[in-house]
Amino acid sequence: MERLKNFISKAYIFIILLFLYAPIAVLIVSSFNDSKSRVVWGGFTLRWYRGVFESDQIMDALFTTMIISLSASLIATVLGVMAAIGISAMKKRSYKAVMAVNNIPMVNADIVIGISLMLWFIKFMPLGFMSVLLAHITFDVPYVILSVMPKLQQMNVSVYEAARDLGANAVYAFFKVVLPQLYGGILSGFFLAFTISMDDFVVTYFTKGAGVDTLSTLIYGELKKGIKPEMYALSTIIFALVLIVLIVVNIYSGKEERAVIDH
Amino acid sequence: MKKKFVVVVFMVLLMSSCLMCGCNKADENSITVFNYGMYMDPEVLKIFEEETGIKVKYEEAPTPEELYTKYKSGAVKYDVLCTSEYMLQRLINEGELQEVDFSTLKNRDNIGDEYFDMCKSFDPDNKYVMPYFWGTVGILYDKEKVHGDVDTWDVLFNGEYAGEFIMQNSMRDAYMVALKQLGYSINTTNEAELREAQELLIDQKPDVQSYLVDEVKDELVAGNATLGVVYSGEGYYAGEEREGLVYCIPREGTNLWIDCFGVTKDCKNVDNAMKFLDYLCREDCAKINFDYVKYASPYLSVIETMTDKEKASSAINPSKEIINNCEIYVQLPQETTDLLNALWKELKAE
Numbered sequence A: 001m002e003r004l005k006n007f008i009s010k011a012y013i014f015i016i017l018l019f020l021y022a023p024i025a026v027l028i029v030s031s032f033n034d035s036k037s038r039v040v041w042g043g044f045t046l047r048w049y050r051g052v053f054e055s056d057q058i059m060d061a062l063f064t065t066m067i068i069s070l071s072a073s074l075i076a077t078v079l080g081v082m083a084a085i086g087i088s089a090m091k092k093r094s095y096k097a098v099m100a101v102n103n104i105p106m107v108n109a110d111i112v113i114g115i116s117l118m119l120w121f122i123k124f125m126p127l128g129f130m131s132v133l134l135a136h137i138t139f140d141v142p143y144v145i146l147s148v149m150p151k152l153q154q155m156n157v158s159v160y161e162a163a164r165d166l167g168a169n170a171v172y173a174f175f176k177v178v179l180p181q182l183y184g185g186i187l188s189g190f191f192l193a194f195t196i197s198m199d200d201f202v203v204t205y206f207t208k209g210a211g212v213d214t215l216s217t218l219i220y221g222e223l224k225k226g227i228k229p230e231m232y233a234l235s236t237i238i239f240a241l242v243l244i245v246l247i248v249v250n251i252y253s254g255k256e257e258r259a260v261i262d263h
Numbered sequence B: 001m002k003k004k005f006v007v008v009v010f011m012v013l014l015m016s017s018c019l020m021c022g023c024n025k026a027d028e029n030s031i032t033v034f035n036y037g038m039y040m041d042p043e044v045l046k047i048f049e050e051e052t053g054i055k056v057k058y059e060e061a062p063t064p065e066e067l068y069t070k071y072k073s074g075a076v077k078y079d080v081l082c083t084s085e086y087m088l089q090r091l092i093n094e095g096e097l098q099e100v101d102f103s104t105l106k107n108r109d110n111i112g113d114e115y116f117d118m119c120k121s122f123d124p125d126n127k128y129v130m131p132y133f134w135g136t137v138g139i140l141y142d143k144e145k146v147h148g149d150v151d152t153w154d155v156l157f158n159g160e161y162a163g164e165f166i167m168q169n170s171m172r173d174a175y176m177v178a179l180k181q182l183g184y185s186i187n188t189t190n191e192a193e194l195r196e197a198q199e200l201l202i203d204q205k206p207d208v209q210s211y212l213v214d215e216v217k218d219e220l221v222a223g224n225a226t227l228g229v230v231y232s233g234e235g236y237y238a239g240e241e242r243e244g245l246v247y248c249i250p251r252e253g254t255n256l257w258i259d260c261f262g263v264t265k266d267c268k269n270v271d272n273a274m275k276f277l278d279y280l281c282r283e284d285c286a287k288i289n290f291d292y293v294k295y296a297s298p299y300l301s302v303i304e305t306m307t308d309k310e311k312a313s314s315a316i317n318p319s320k321e322i323i324n325n326c327e328i329y330v331q332l333p334q335e336t337t338d339l340l341n342a343l344w345k346e347l348k349a350e
Helices: A002-031 A048-053 A055-089 A092-107 A110-124 A129-152 A157-165 A170-199 A200-208 A215-225 A229-262 B001-024 B042-052 B064-073 B085-093 B113-121 B172-181 B191-206 B215-221 B234-239 B270-281 B283-293 B300-304 B308-312 B320-324 B334-349
Strands: B032-038 B055-061 B080-084 B129-142 B165-168 B208-211 B227-231 B244-247 B255-263
Touching: A002 A229, A048 A055, A048 A170, A048 A229, A055 A092, A055 A129, A055 A170, A055 A215, A055 A229, A110 A129, A110 A200, A129 A170, A157 A170, A157 B234, A170 B320, A200 B320, A215 A229, A215 B032, A215 B055, B032 B064, B042 B055, B042 B270, B042 B283, B055 B064, B064 B080, B064 B085, B080 B085, B080 B165, B080 B191, B080 B270, B085 B255, B113 B129, B113 B255, B113 B283, B129 B234, B129 B270, B165 B172, B172 B191, B172 B255, B172 B334, B191 B208, B191 B334, B208 B215, B208 B234, B215 B227, B227 B234, B234 B244, B255 B270, B283 B300, B300 B334
Parallel strands: B032 B055, B032 B080, B165 B208, B165 B227
Antiparallel strands: B080 B255, B129 B227, B129 B244, B129 B255
């Protein structure tokens, strides 16, 4: 009985992982396929990988994607942390109201945000790089607020007050006492905002001007004639990078935890 | 202290946004081009920018419908755009394209007159659009699996390849096949003819392996089907991916499609737009684009310099006689569209 249970639970995990990773495995295999066809194996090649770095179009799009996601998530983190501190100091009723408003953009459909931002931007500025950046900052901020808020709630206000009592001015106390306690929340908010920015297609599609392409809009434009195999190669590279970062972070945080226990 | 900080942050933000807006403003010497994805070699744009100093802002859309929606939203002012014949017809009817005189193009003579004639079904005086690429719909077949010649739509109806062929899962293309098989016009508004086509398709349905759109080519490349109805561009790619796959245009004729460039009514700098169109017709540029896209080209210099393999492909270089049997889709009146929709639903529900 015990063995059966064990078997079922293992099989279940296996199936889940299979469904999650089989498509990515197909993508990785296709990126080494020496045939443009998706269904025929034409031998092993690295030429799509070379193609990625030789194509100005792809490199431009990659660069734009990175710049937009990085700067949007950085700016959103700054804005989000300031907002979170302000909101946490509110009275209970307004705190609840503001947090509810903060949740709306997250549960709202992307297409609604995309179209409304587009209509808004048309009134004030030409669509282009800047409009995409502003749009990304807009939908990134709520995620930062949401991940910083729990840390603020856990934080003991007395520590800050003690710092002030001991002669630190407000700014000094904020950077030396408050910020370090929020560090984890800020970091996870930043990464969340970064991945969401990088992922985003719908909002970018509506707010971008001609000549500005992120990876997602570039790939989408290719759909009519079939996606270039170079894109499989690029996706594989991105997947590998993310995997490496995750492994490093896991090892690092594992060590840190053990260090804490040892002490 | 706090207030000062906030004010400073605000001012920095304001200033930077003003600066950024400044960079973003459309510089005088630029042109905004709207096209399908992967429908122009990026190299071509680079050469144009270097030669003329005109900056090209290039935007892509995957389908005519999406191109139309994005254009109509007015979010970006496009100067020239390329789309398919039925969408161009719609744009012309709505007054979205402006009249231009193509005879002023230096390289106008590089476009065969017959291709301007093709456009006459929706642009009678040839004053709105300039042909870019064109093609047909036909049968892609596996040379090793077919018995006998394939040069007629009849192979899809006589039961010879029951369960081995794939039909297009799009309304007009499906009815086009049946109407051509019956010898009628693909733009017929005659209800009796459409109902006859419907009967033919219903009779055919048990023999159809599946109705697909973009996957037809893949299925044939993978060897899962013997015949399939495809667009000529895919027909050529399929032959590249696996030898033994041949594209043919049935002798009864078929649908002919043509993608053209037009100048929008919003275009302020028509000179730049015309320079761009002229450049597209130039021999070297037309050649680069042809090698990139590999669709049938209306440019004479390209047709002359094709390789033997390309010349032999009816996807890229269809014979003139076959073309005479072909028709371009025209927008149908609303009642015919409604009837077709009803028939199509009925067919798919059978």
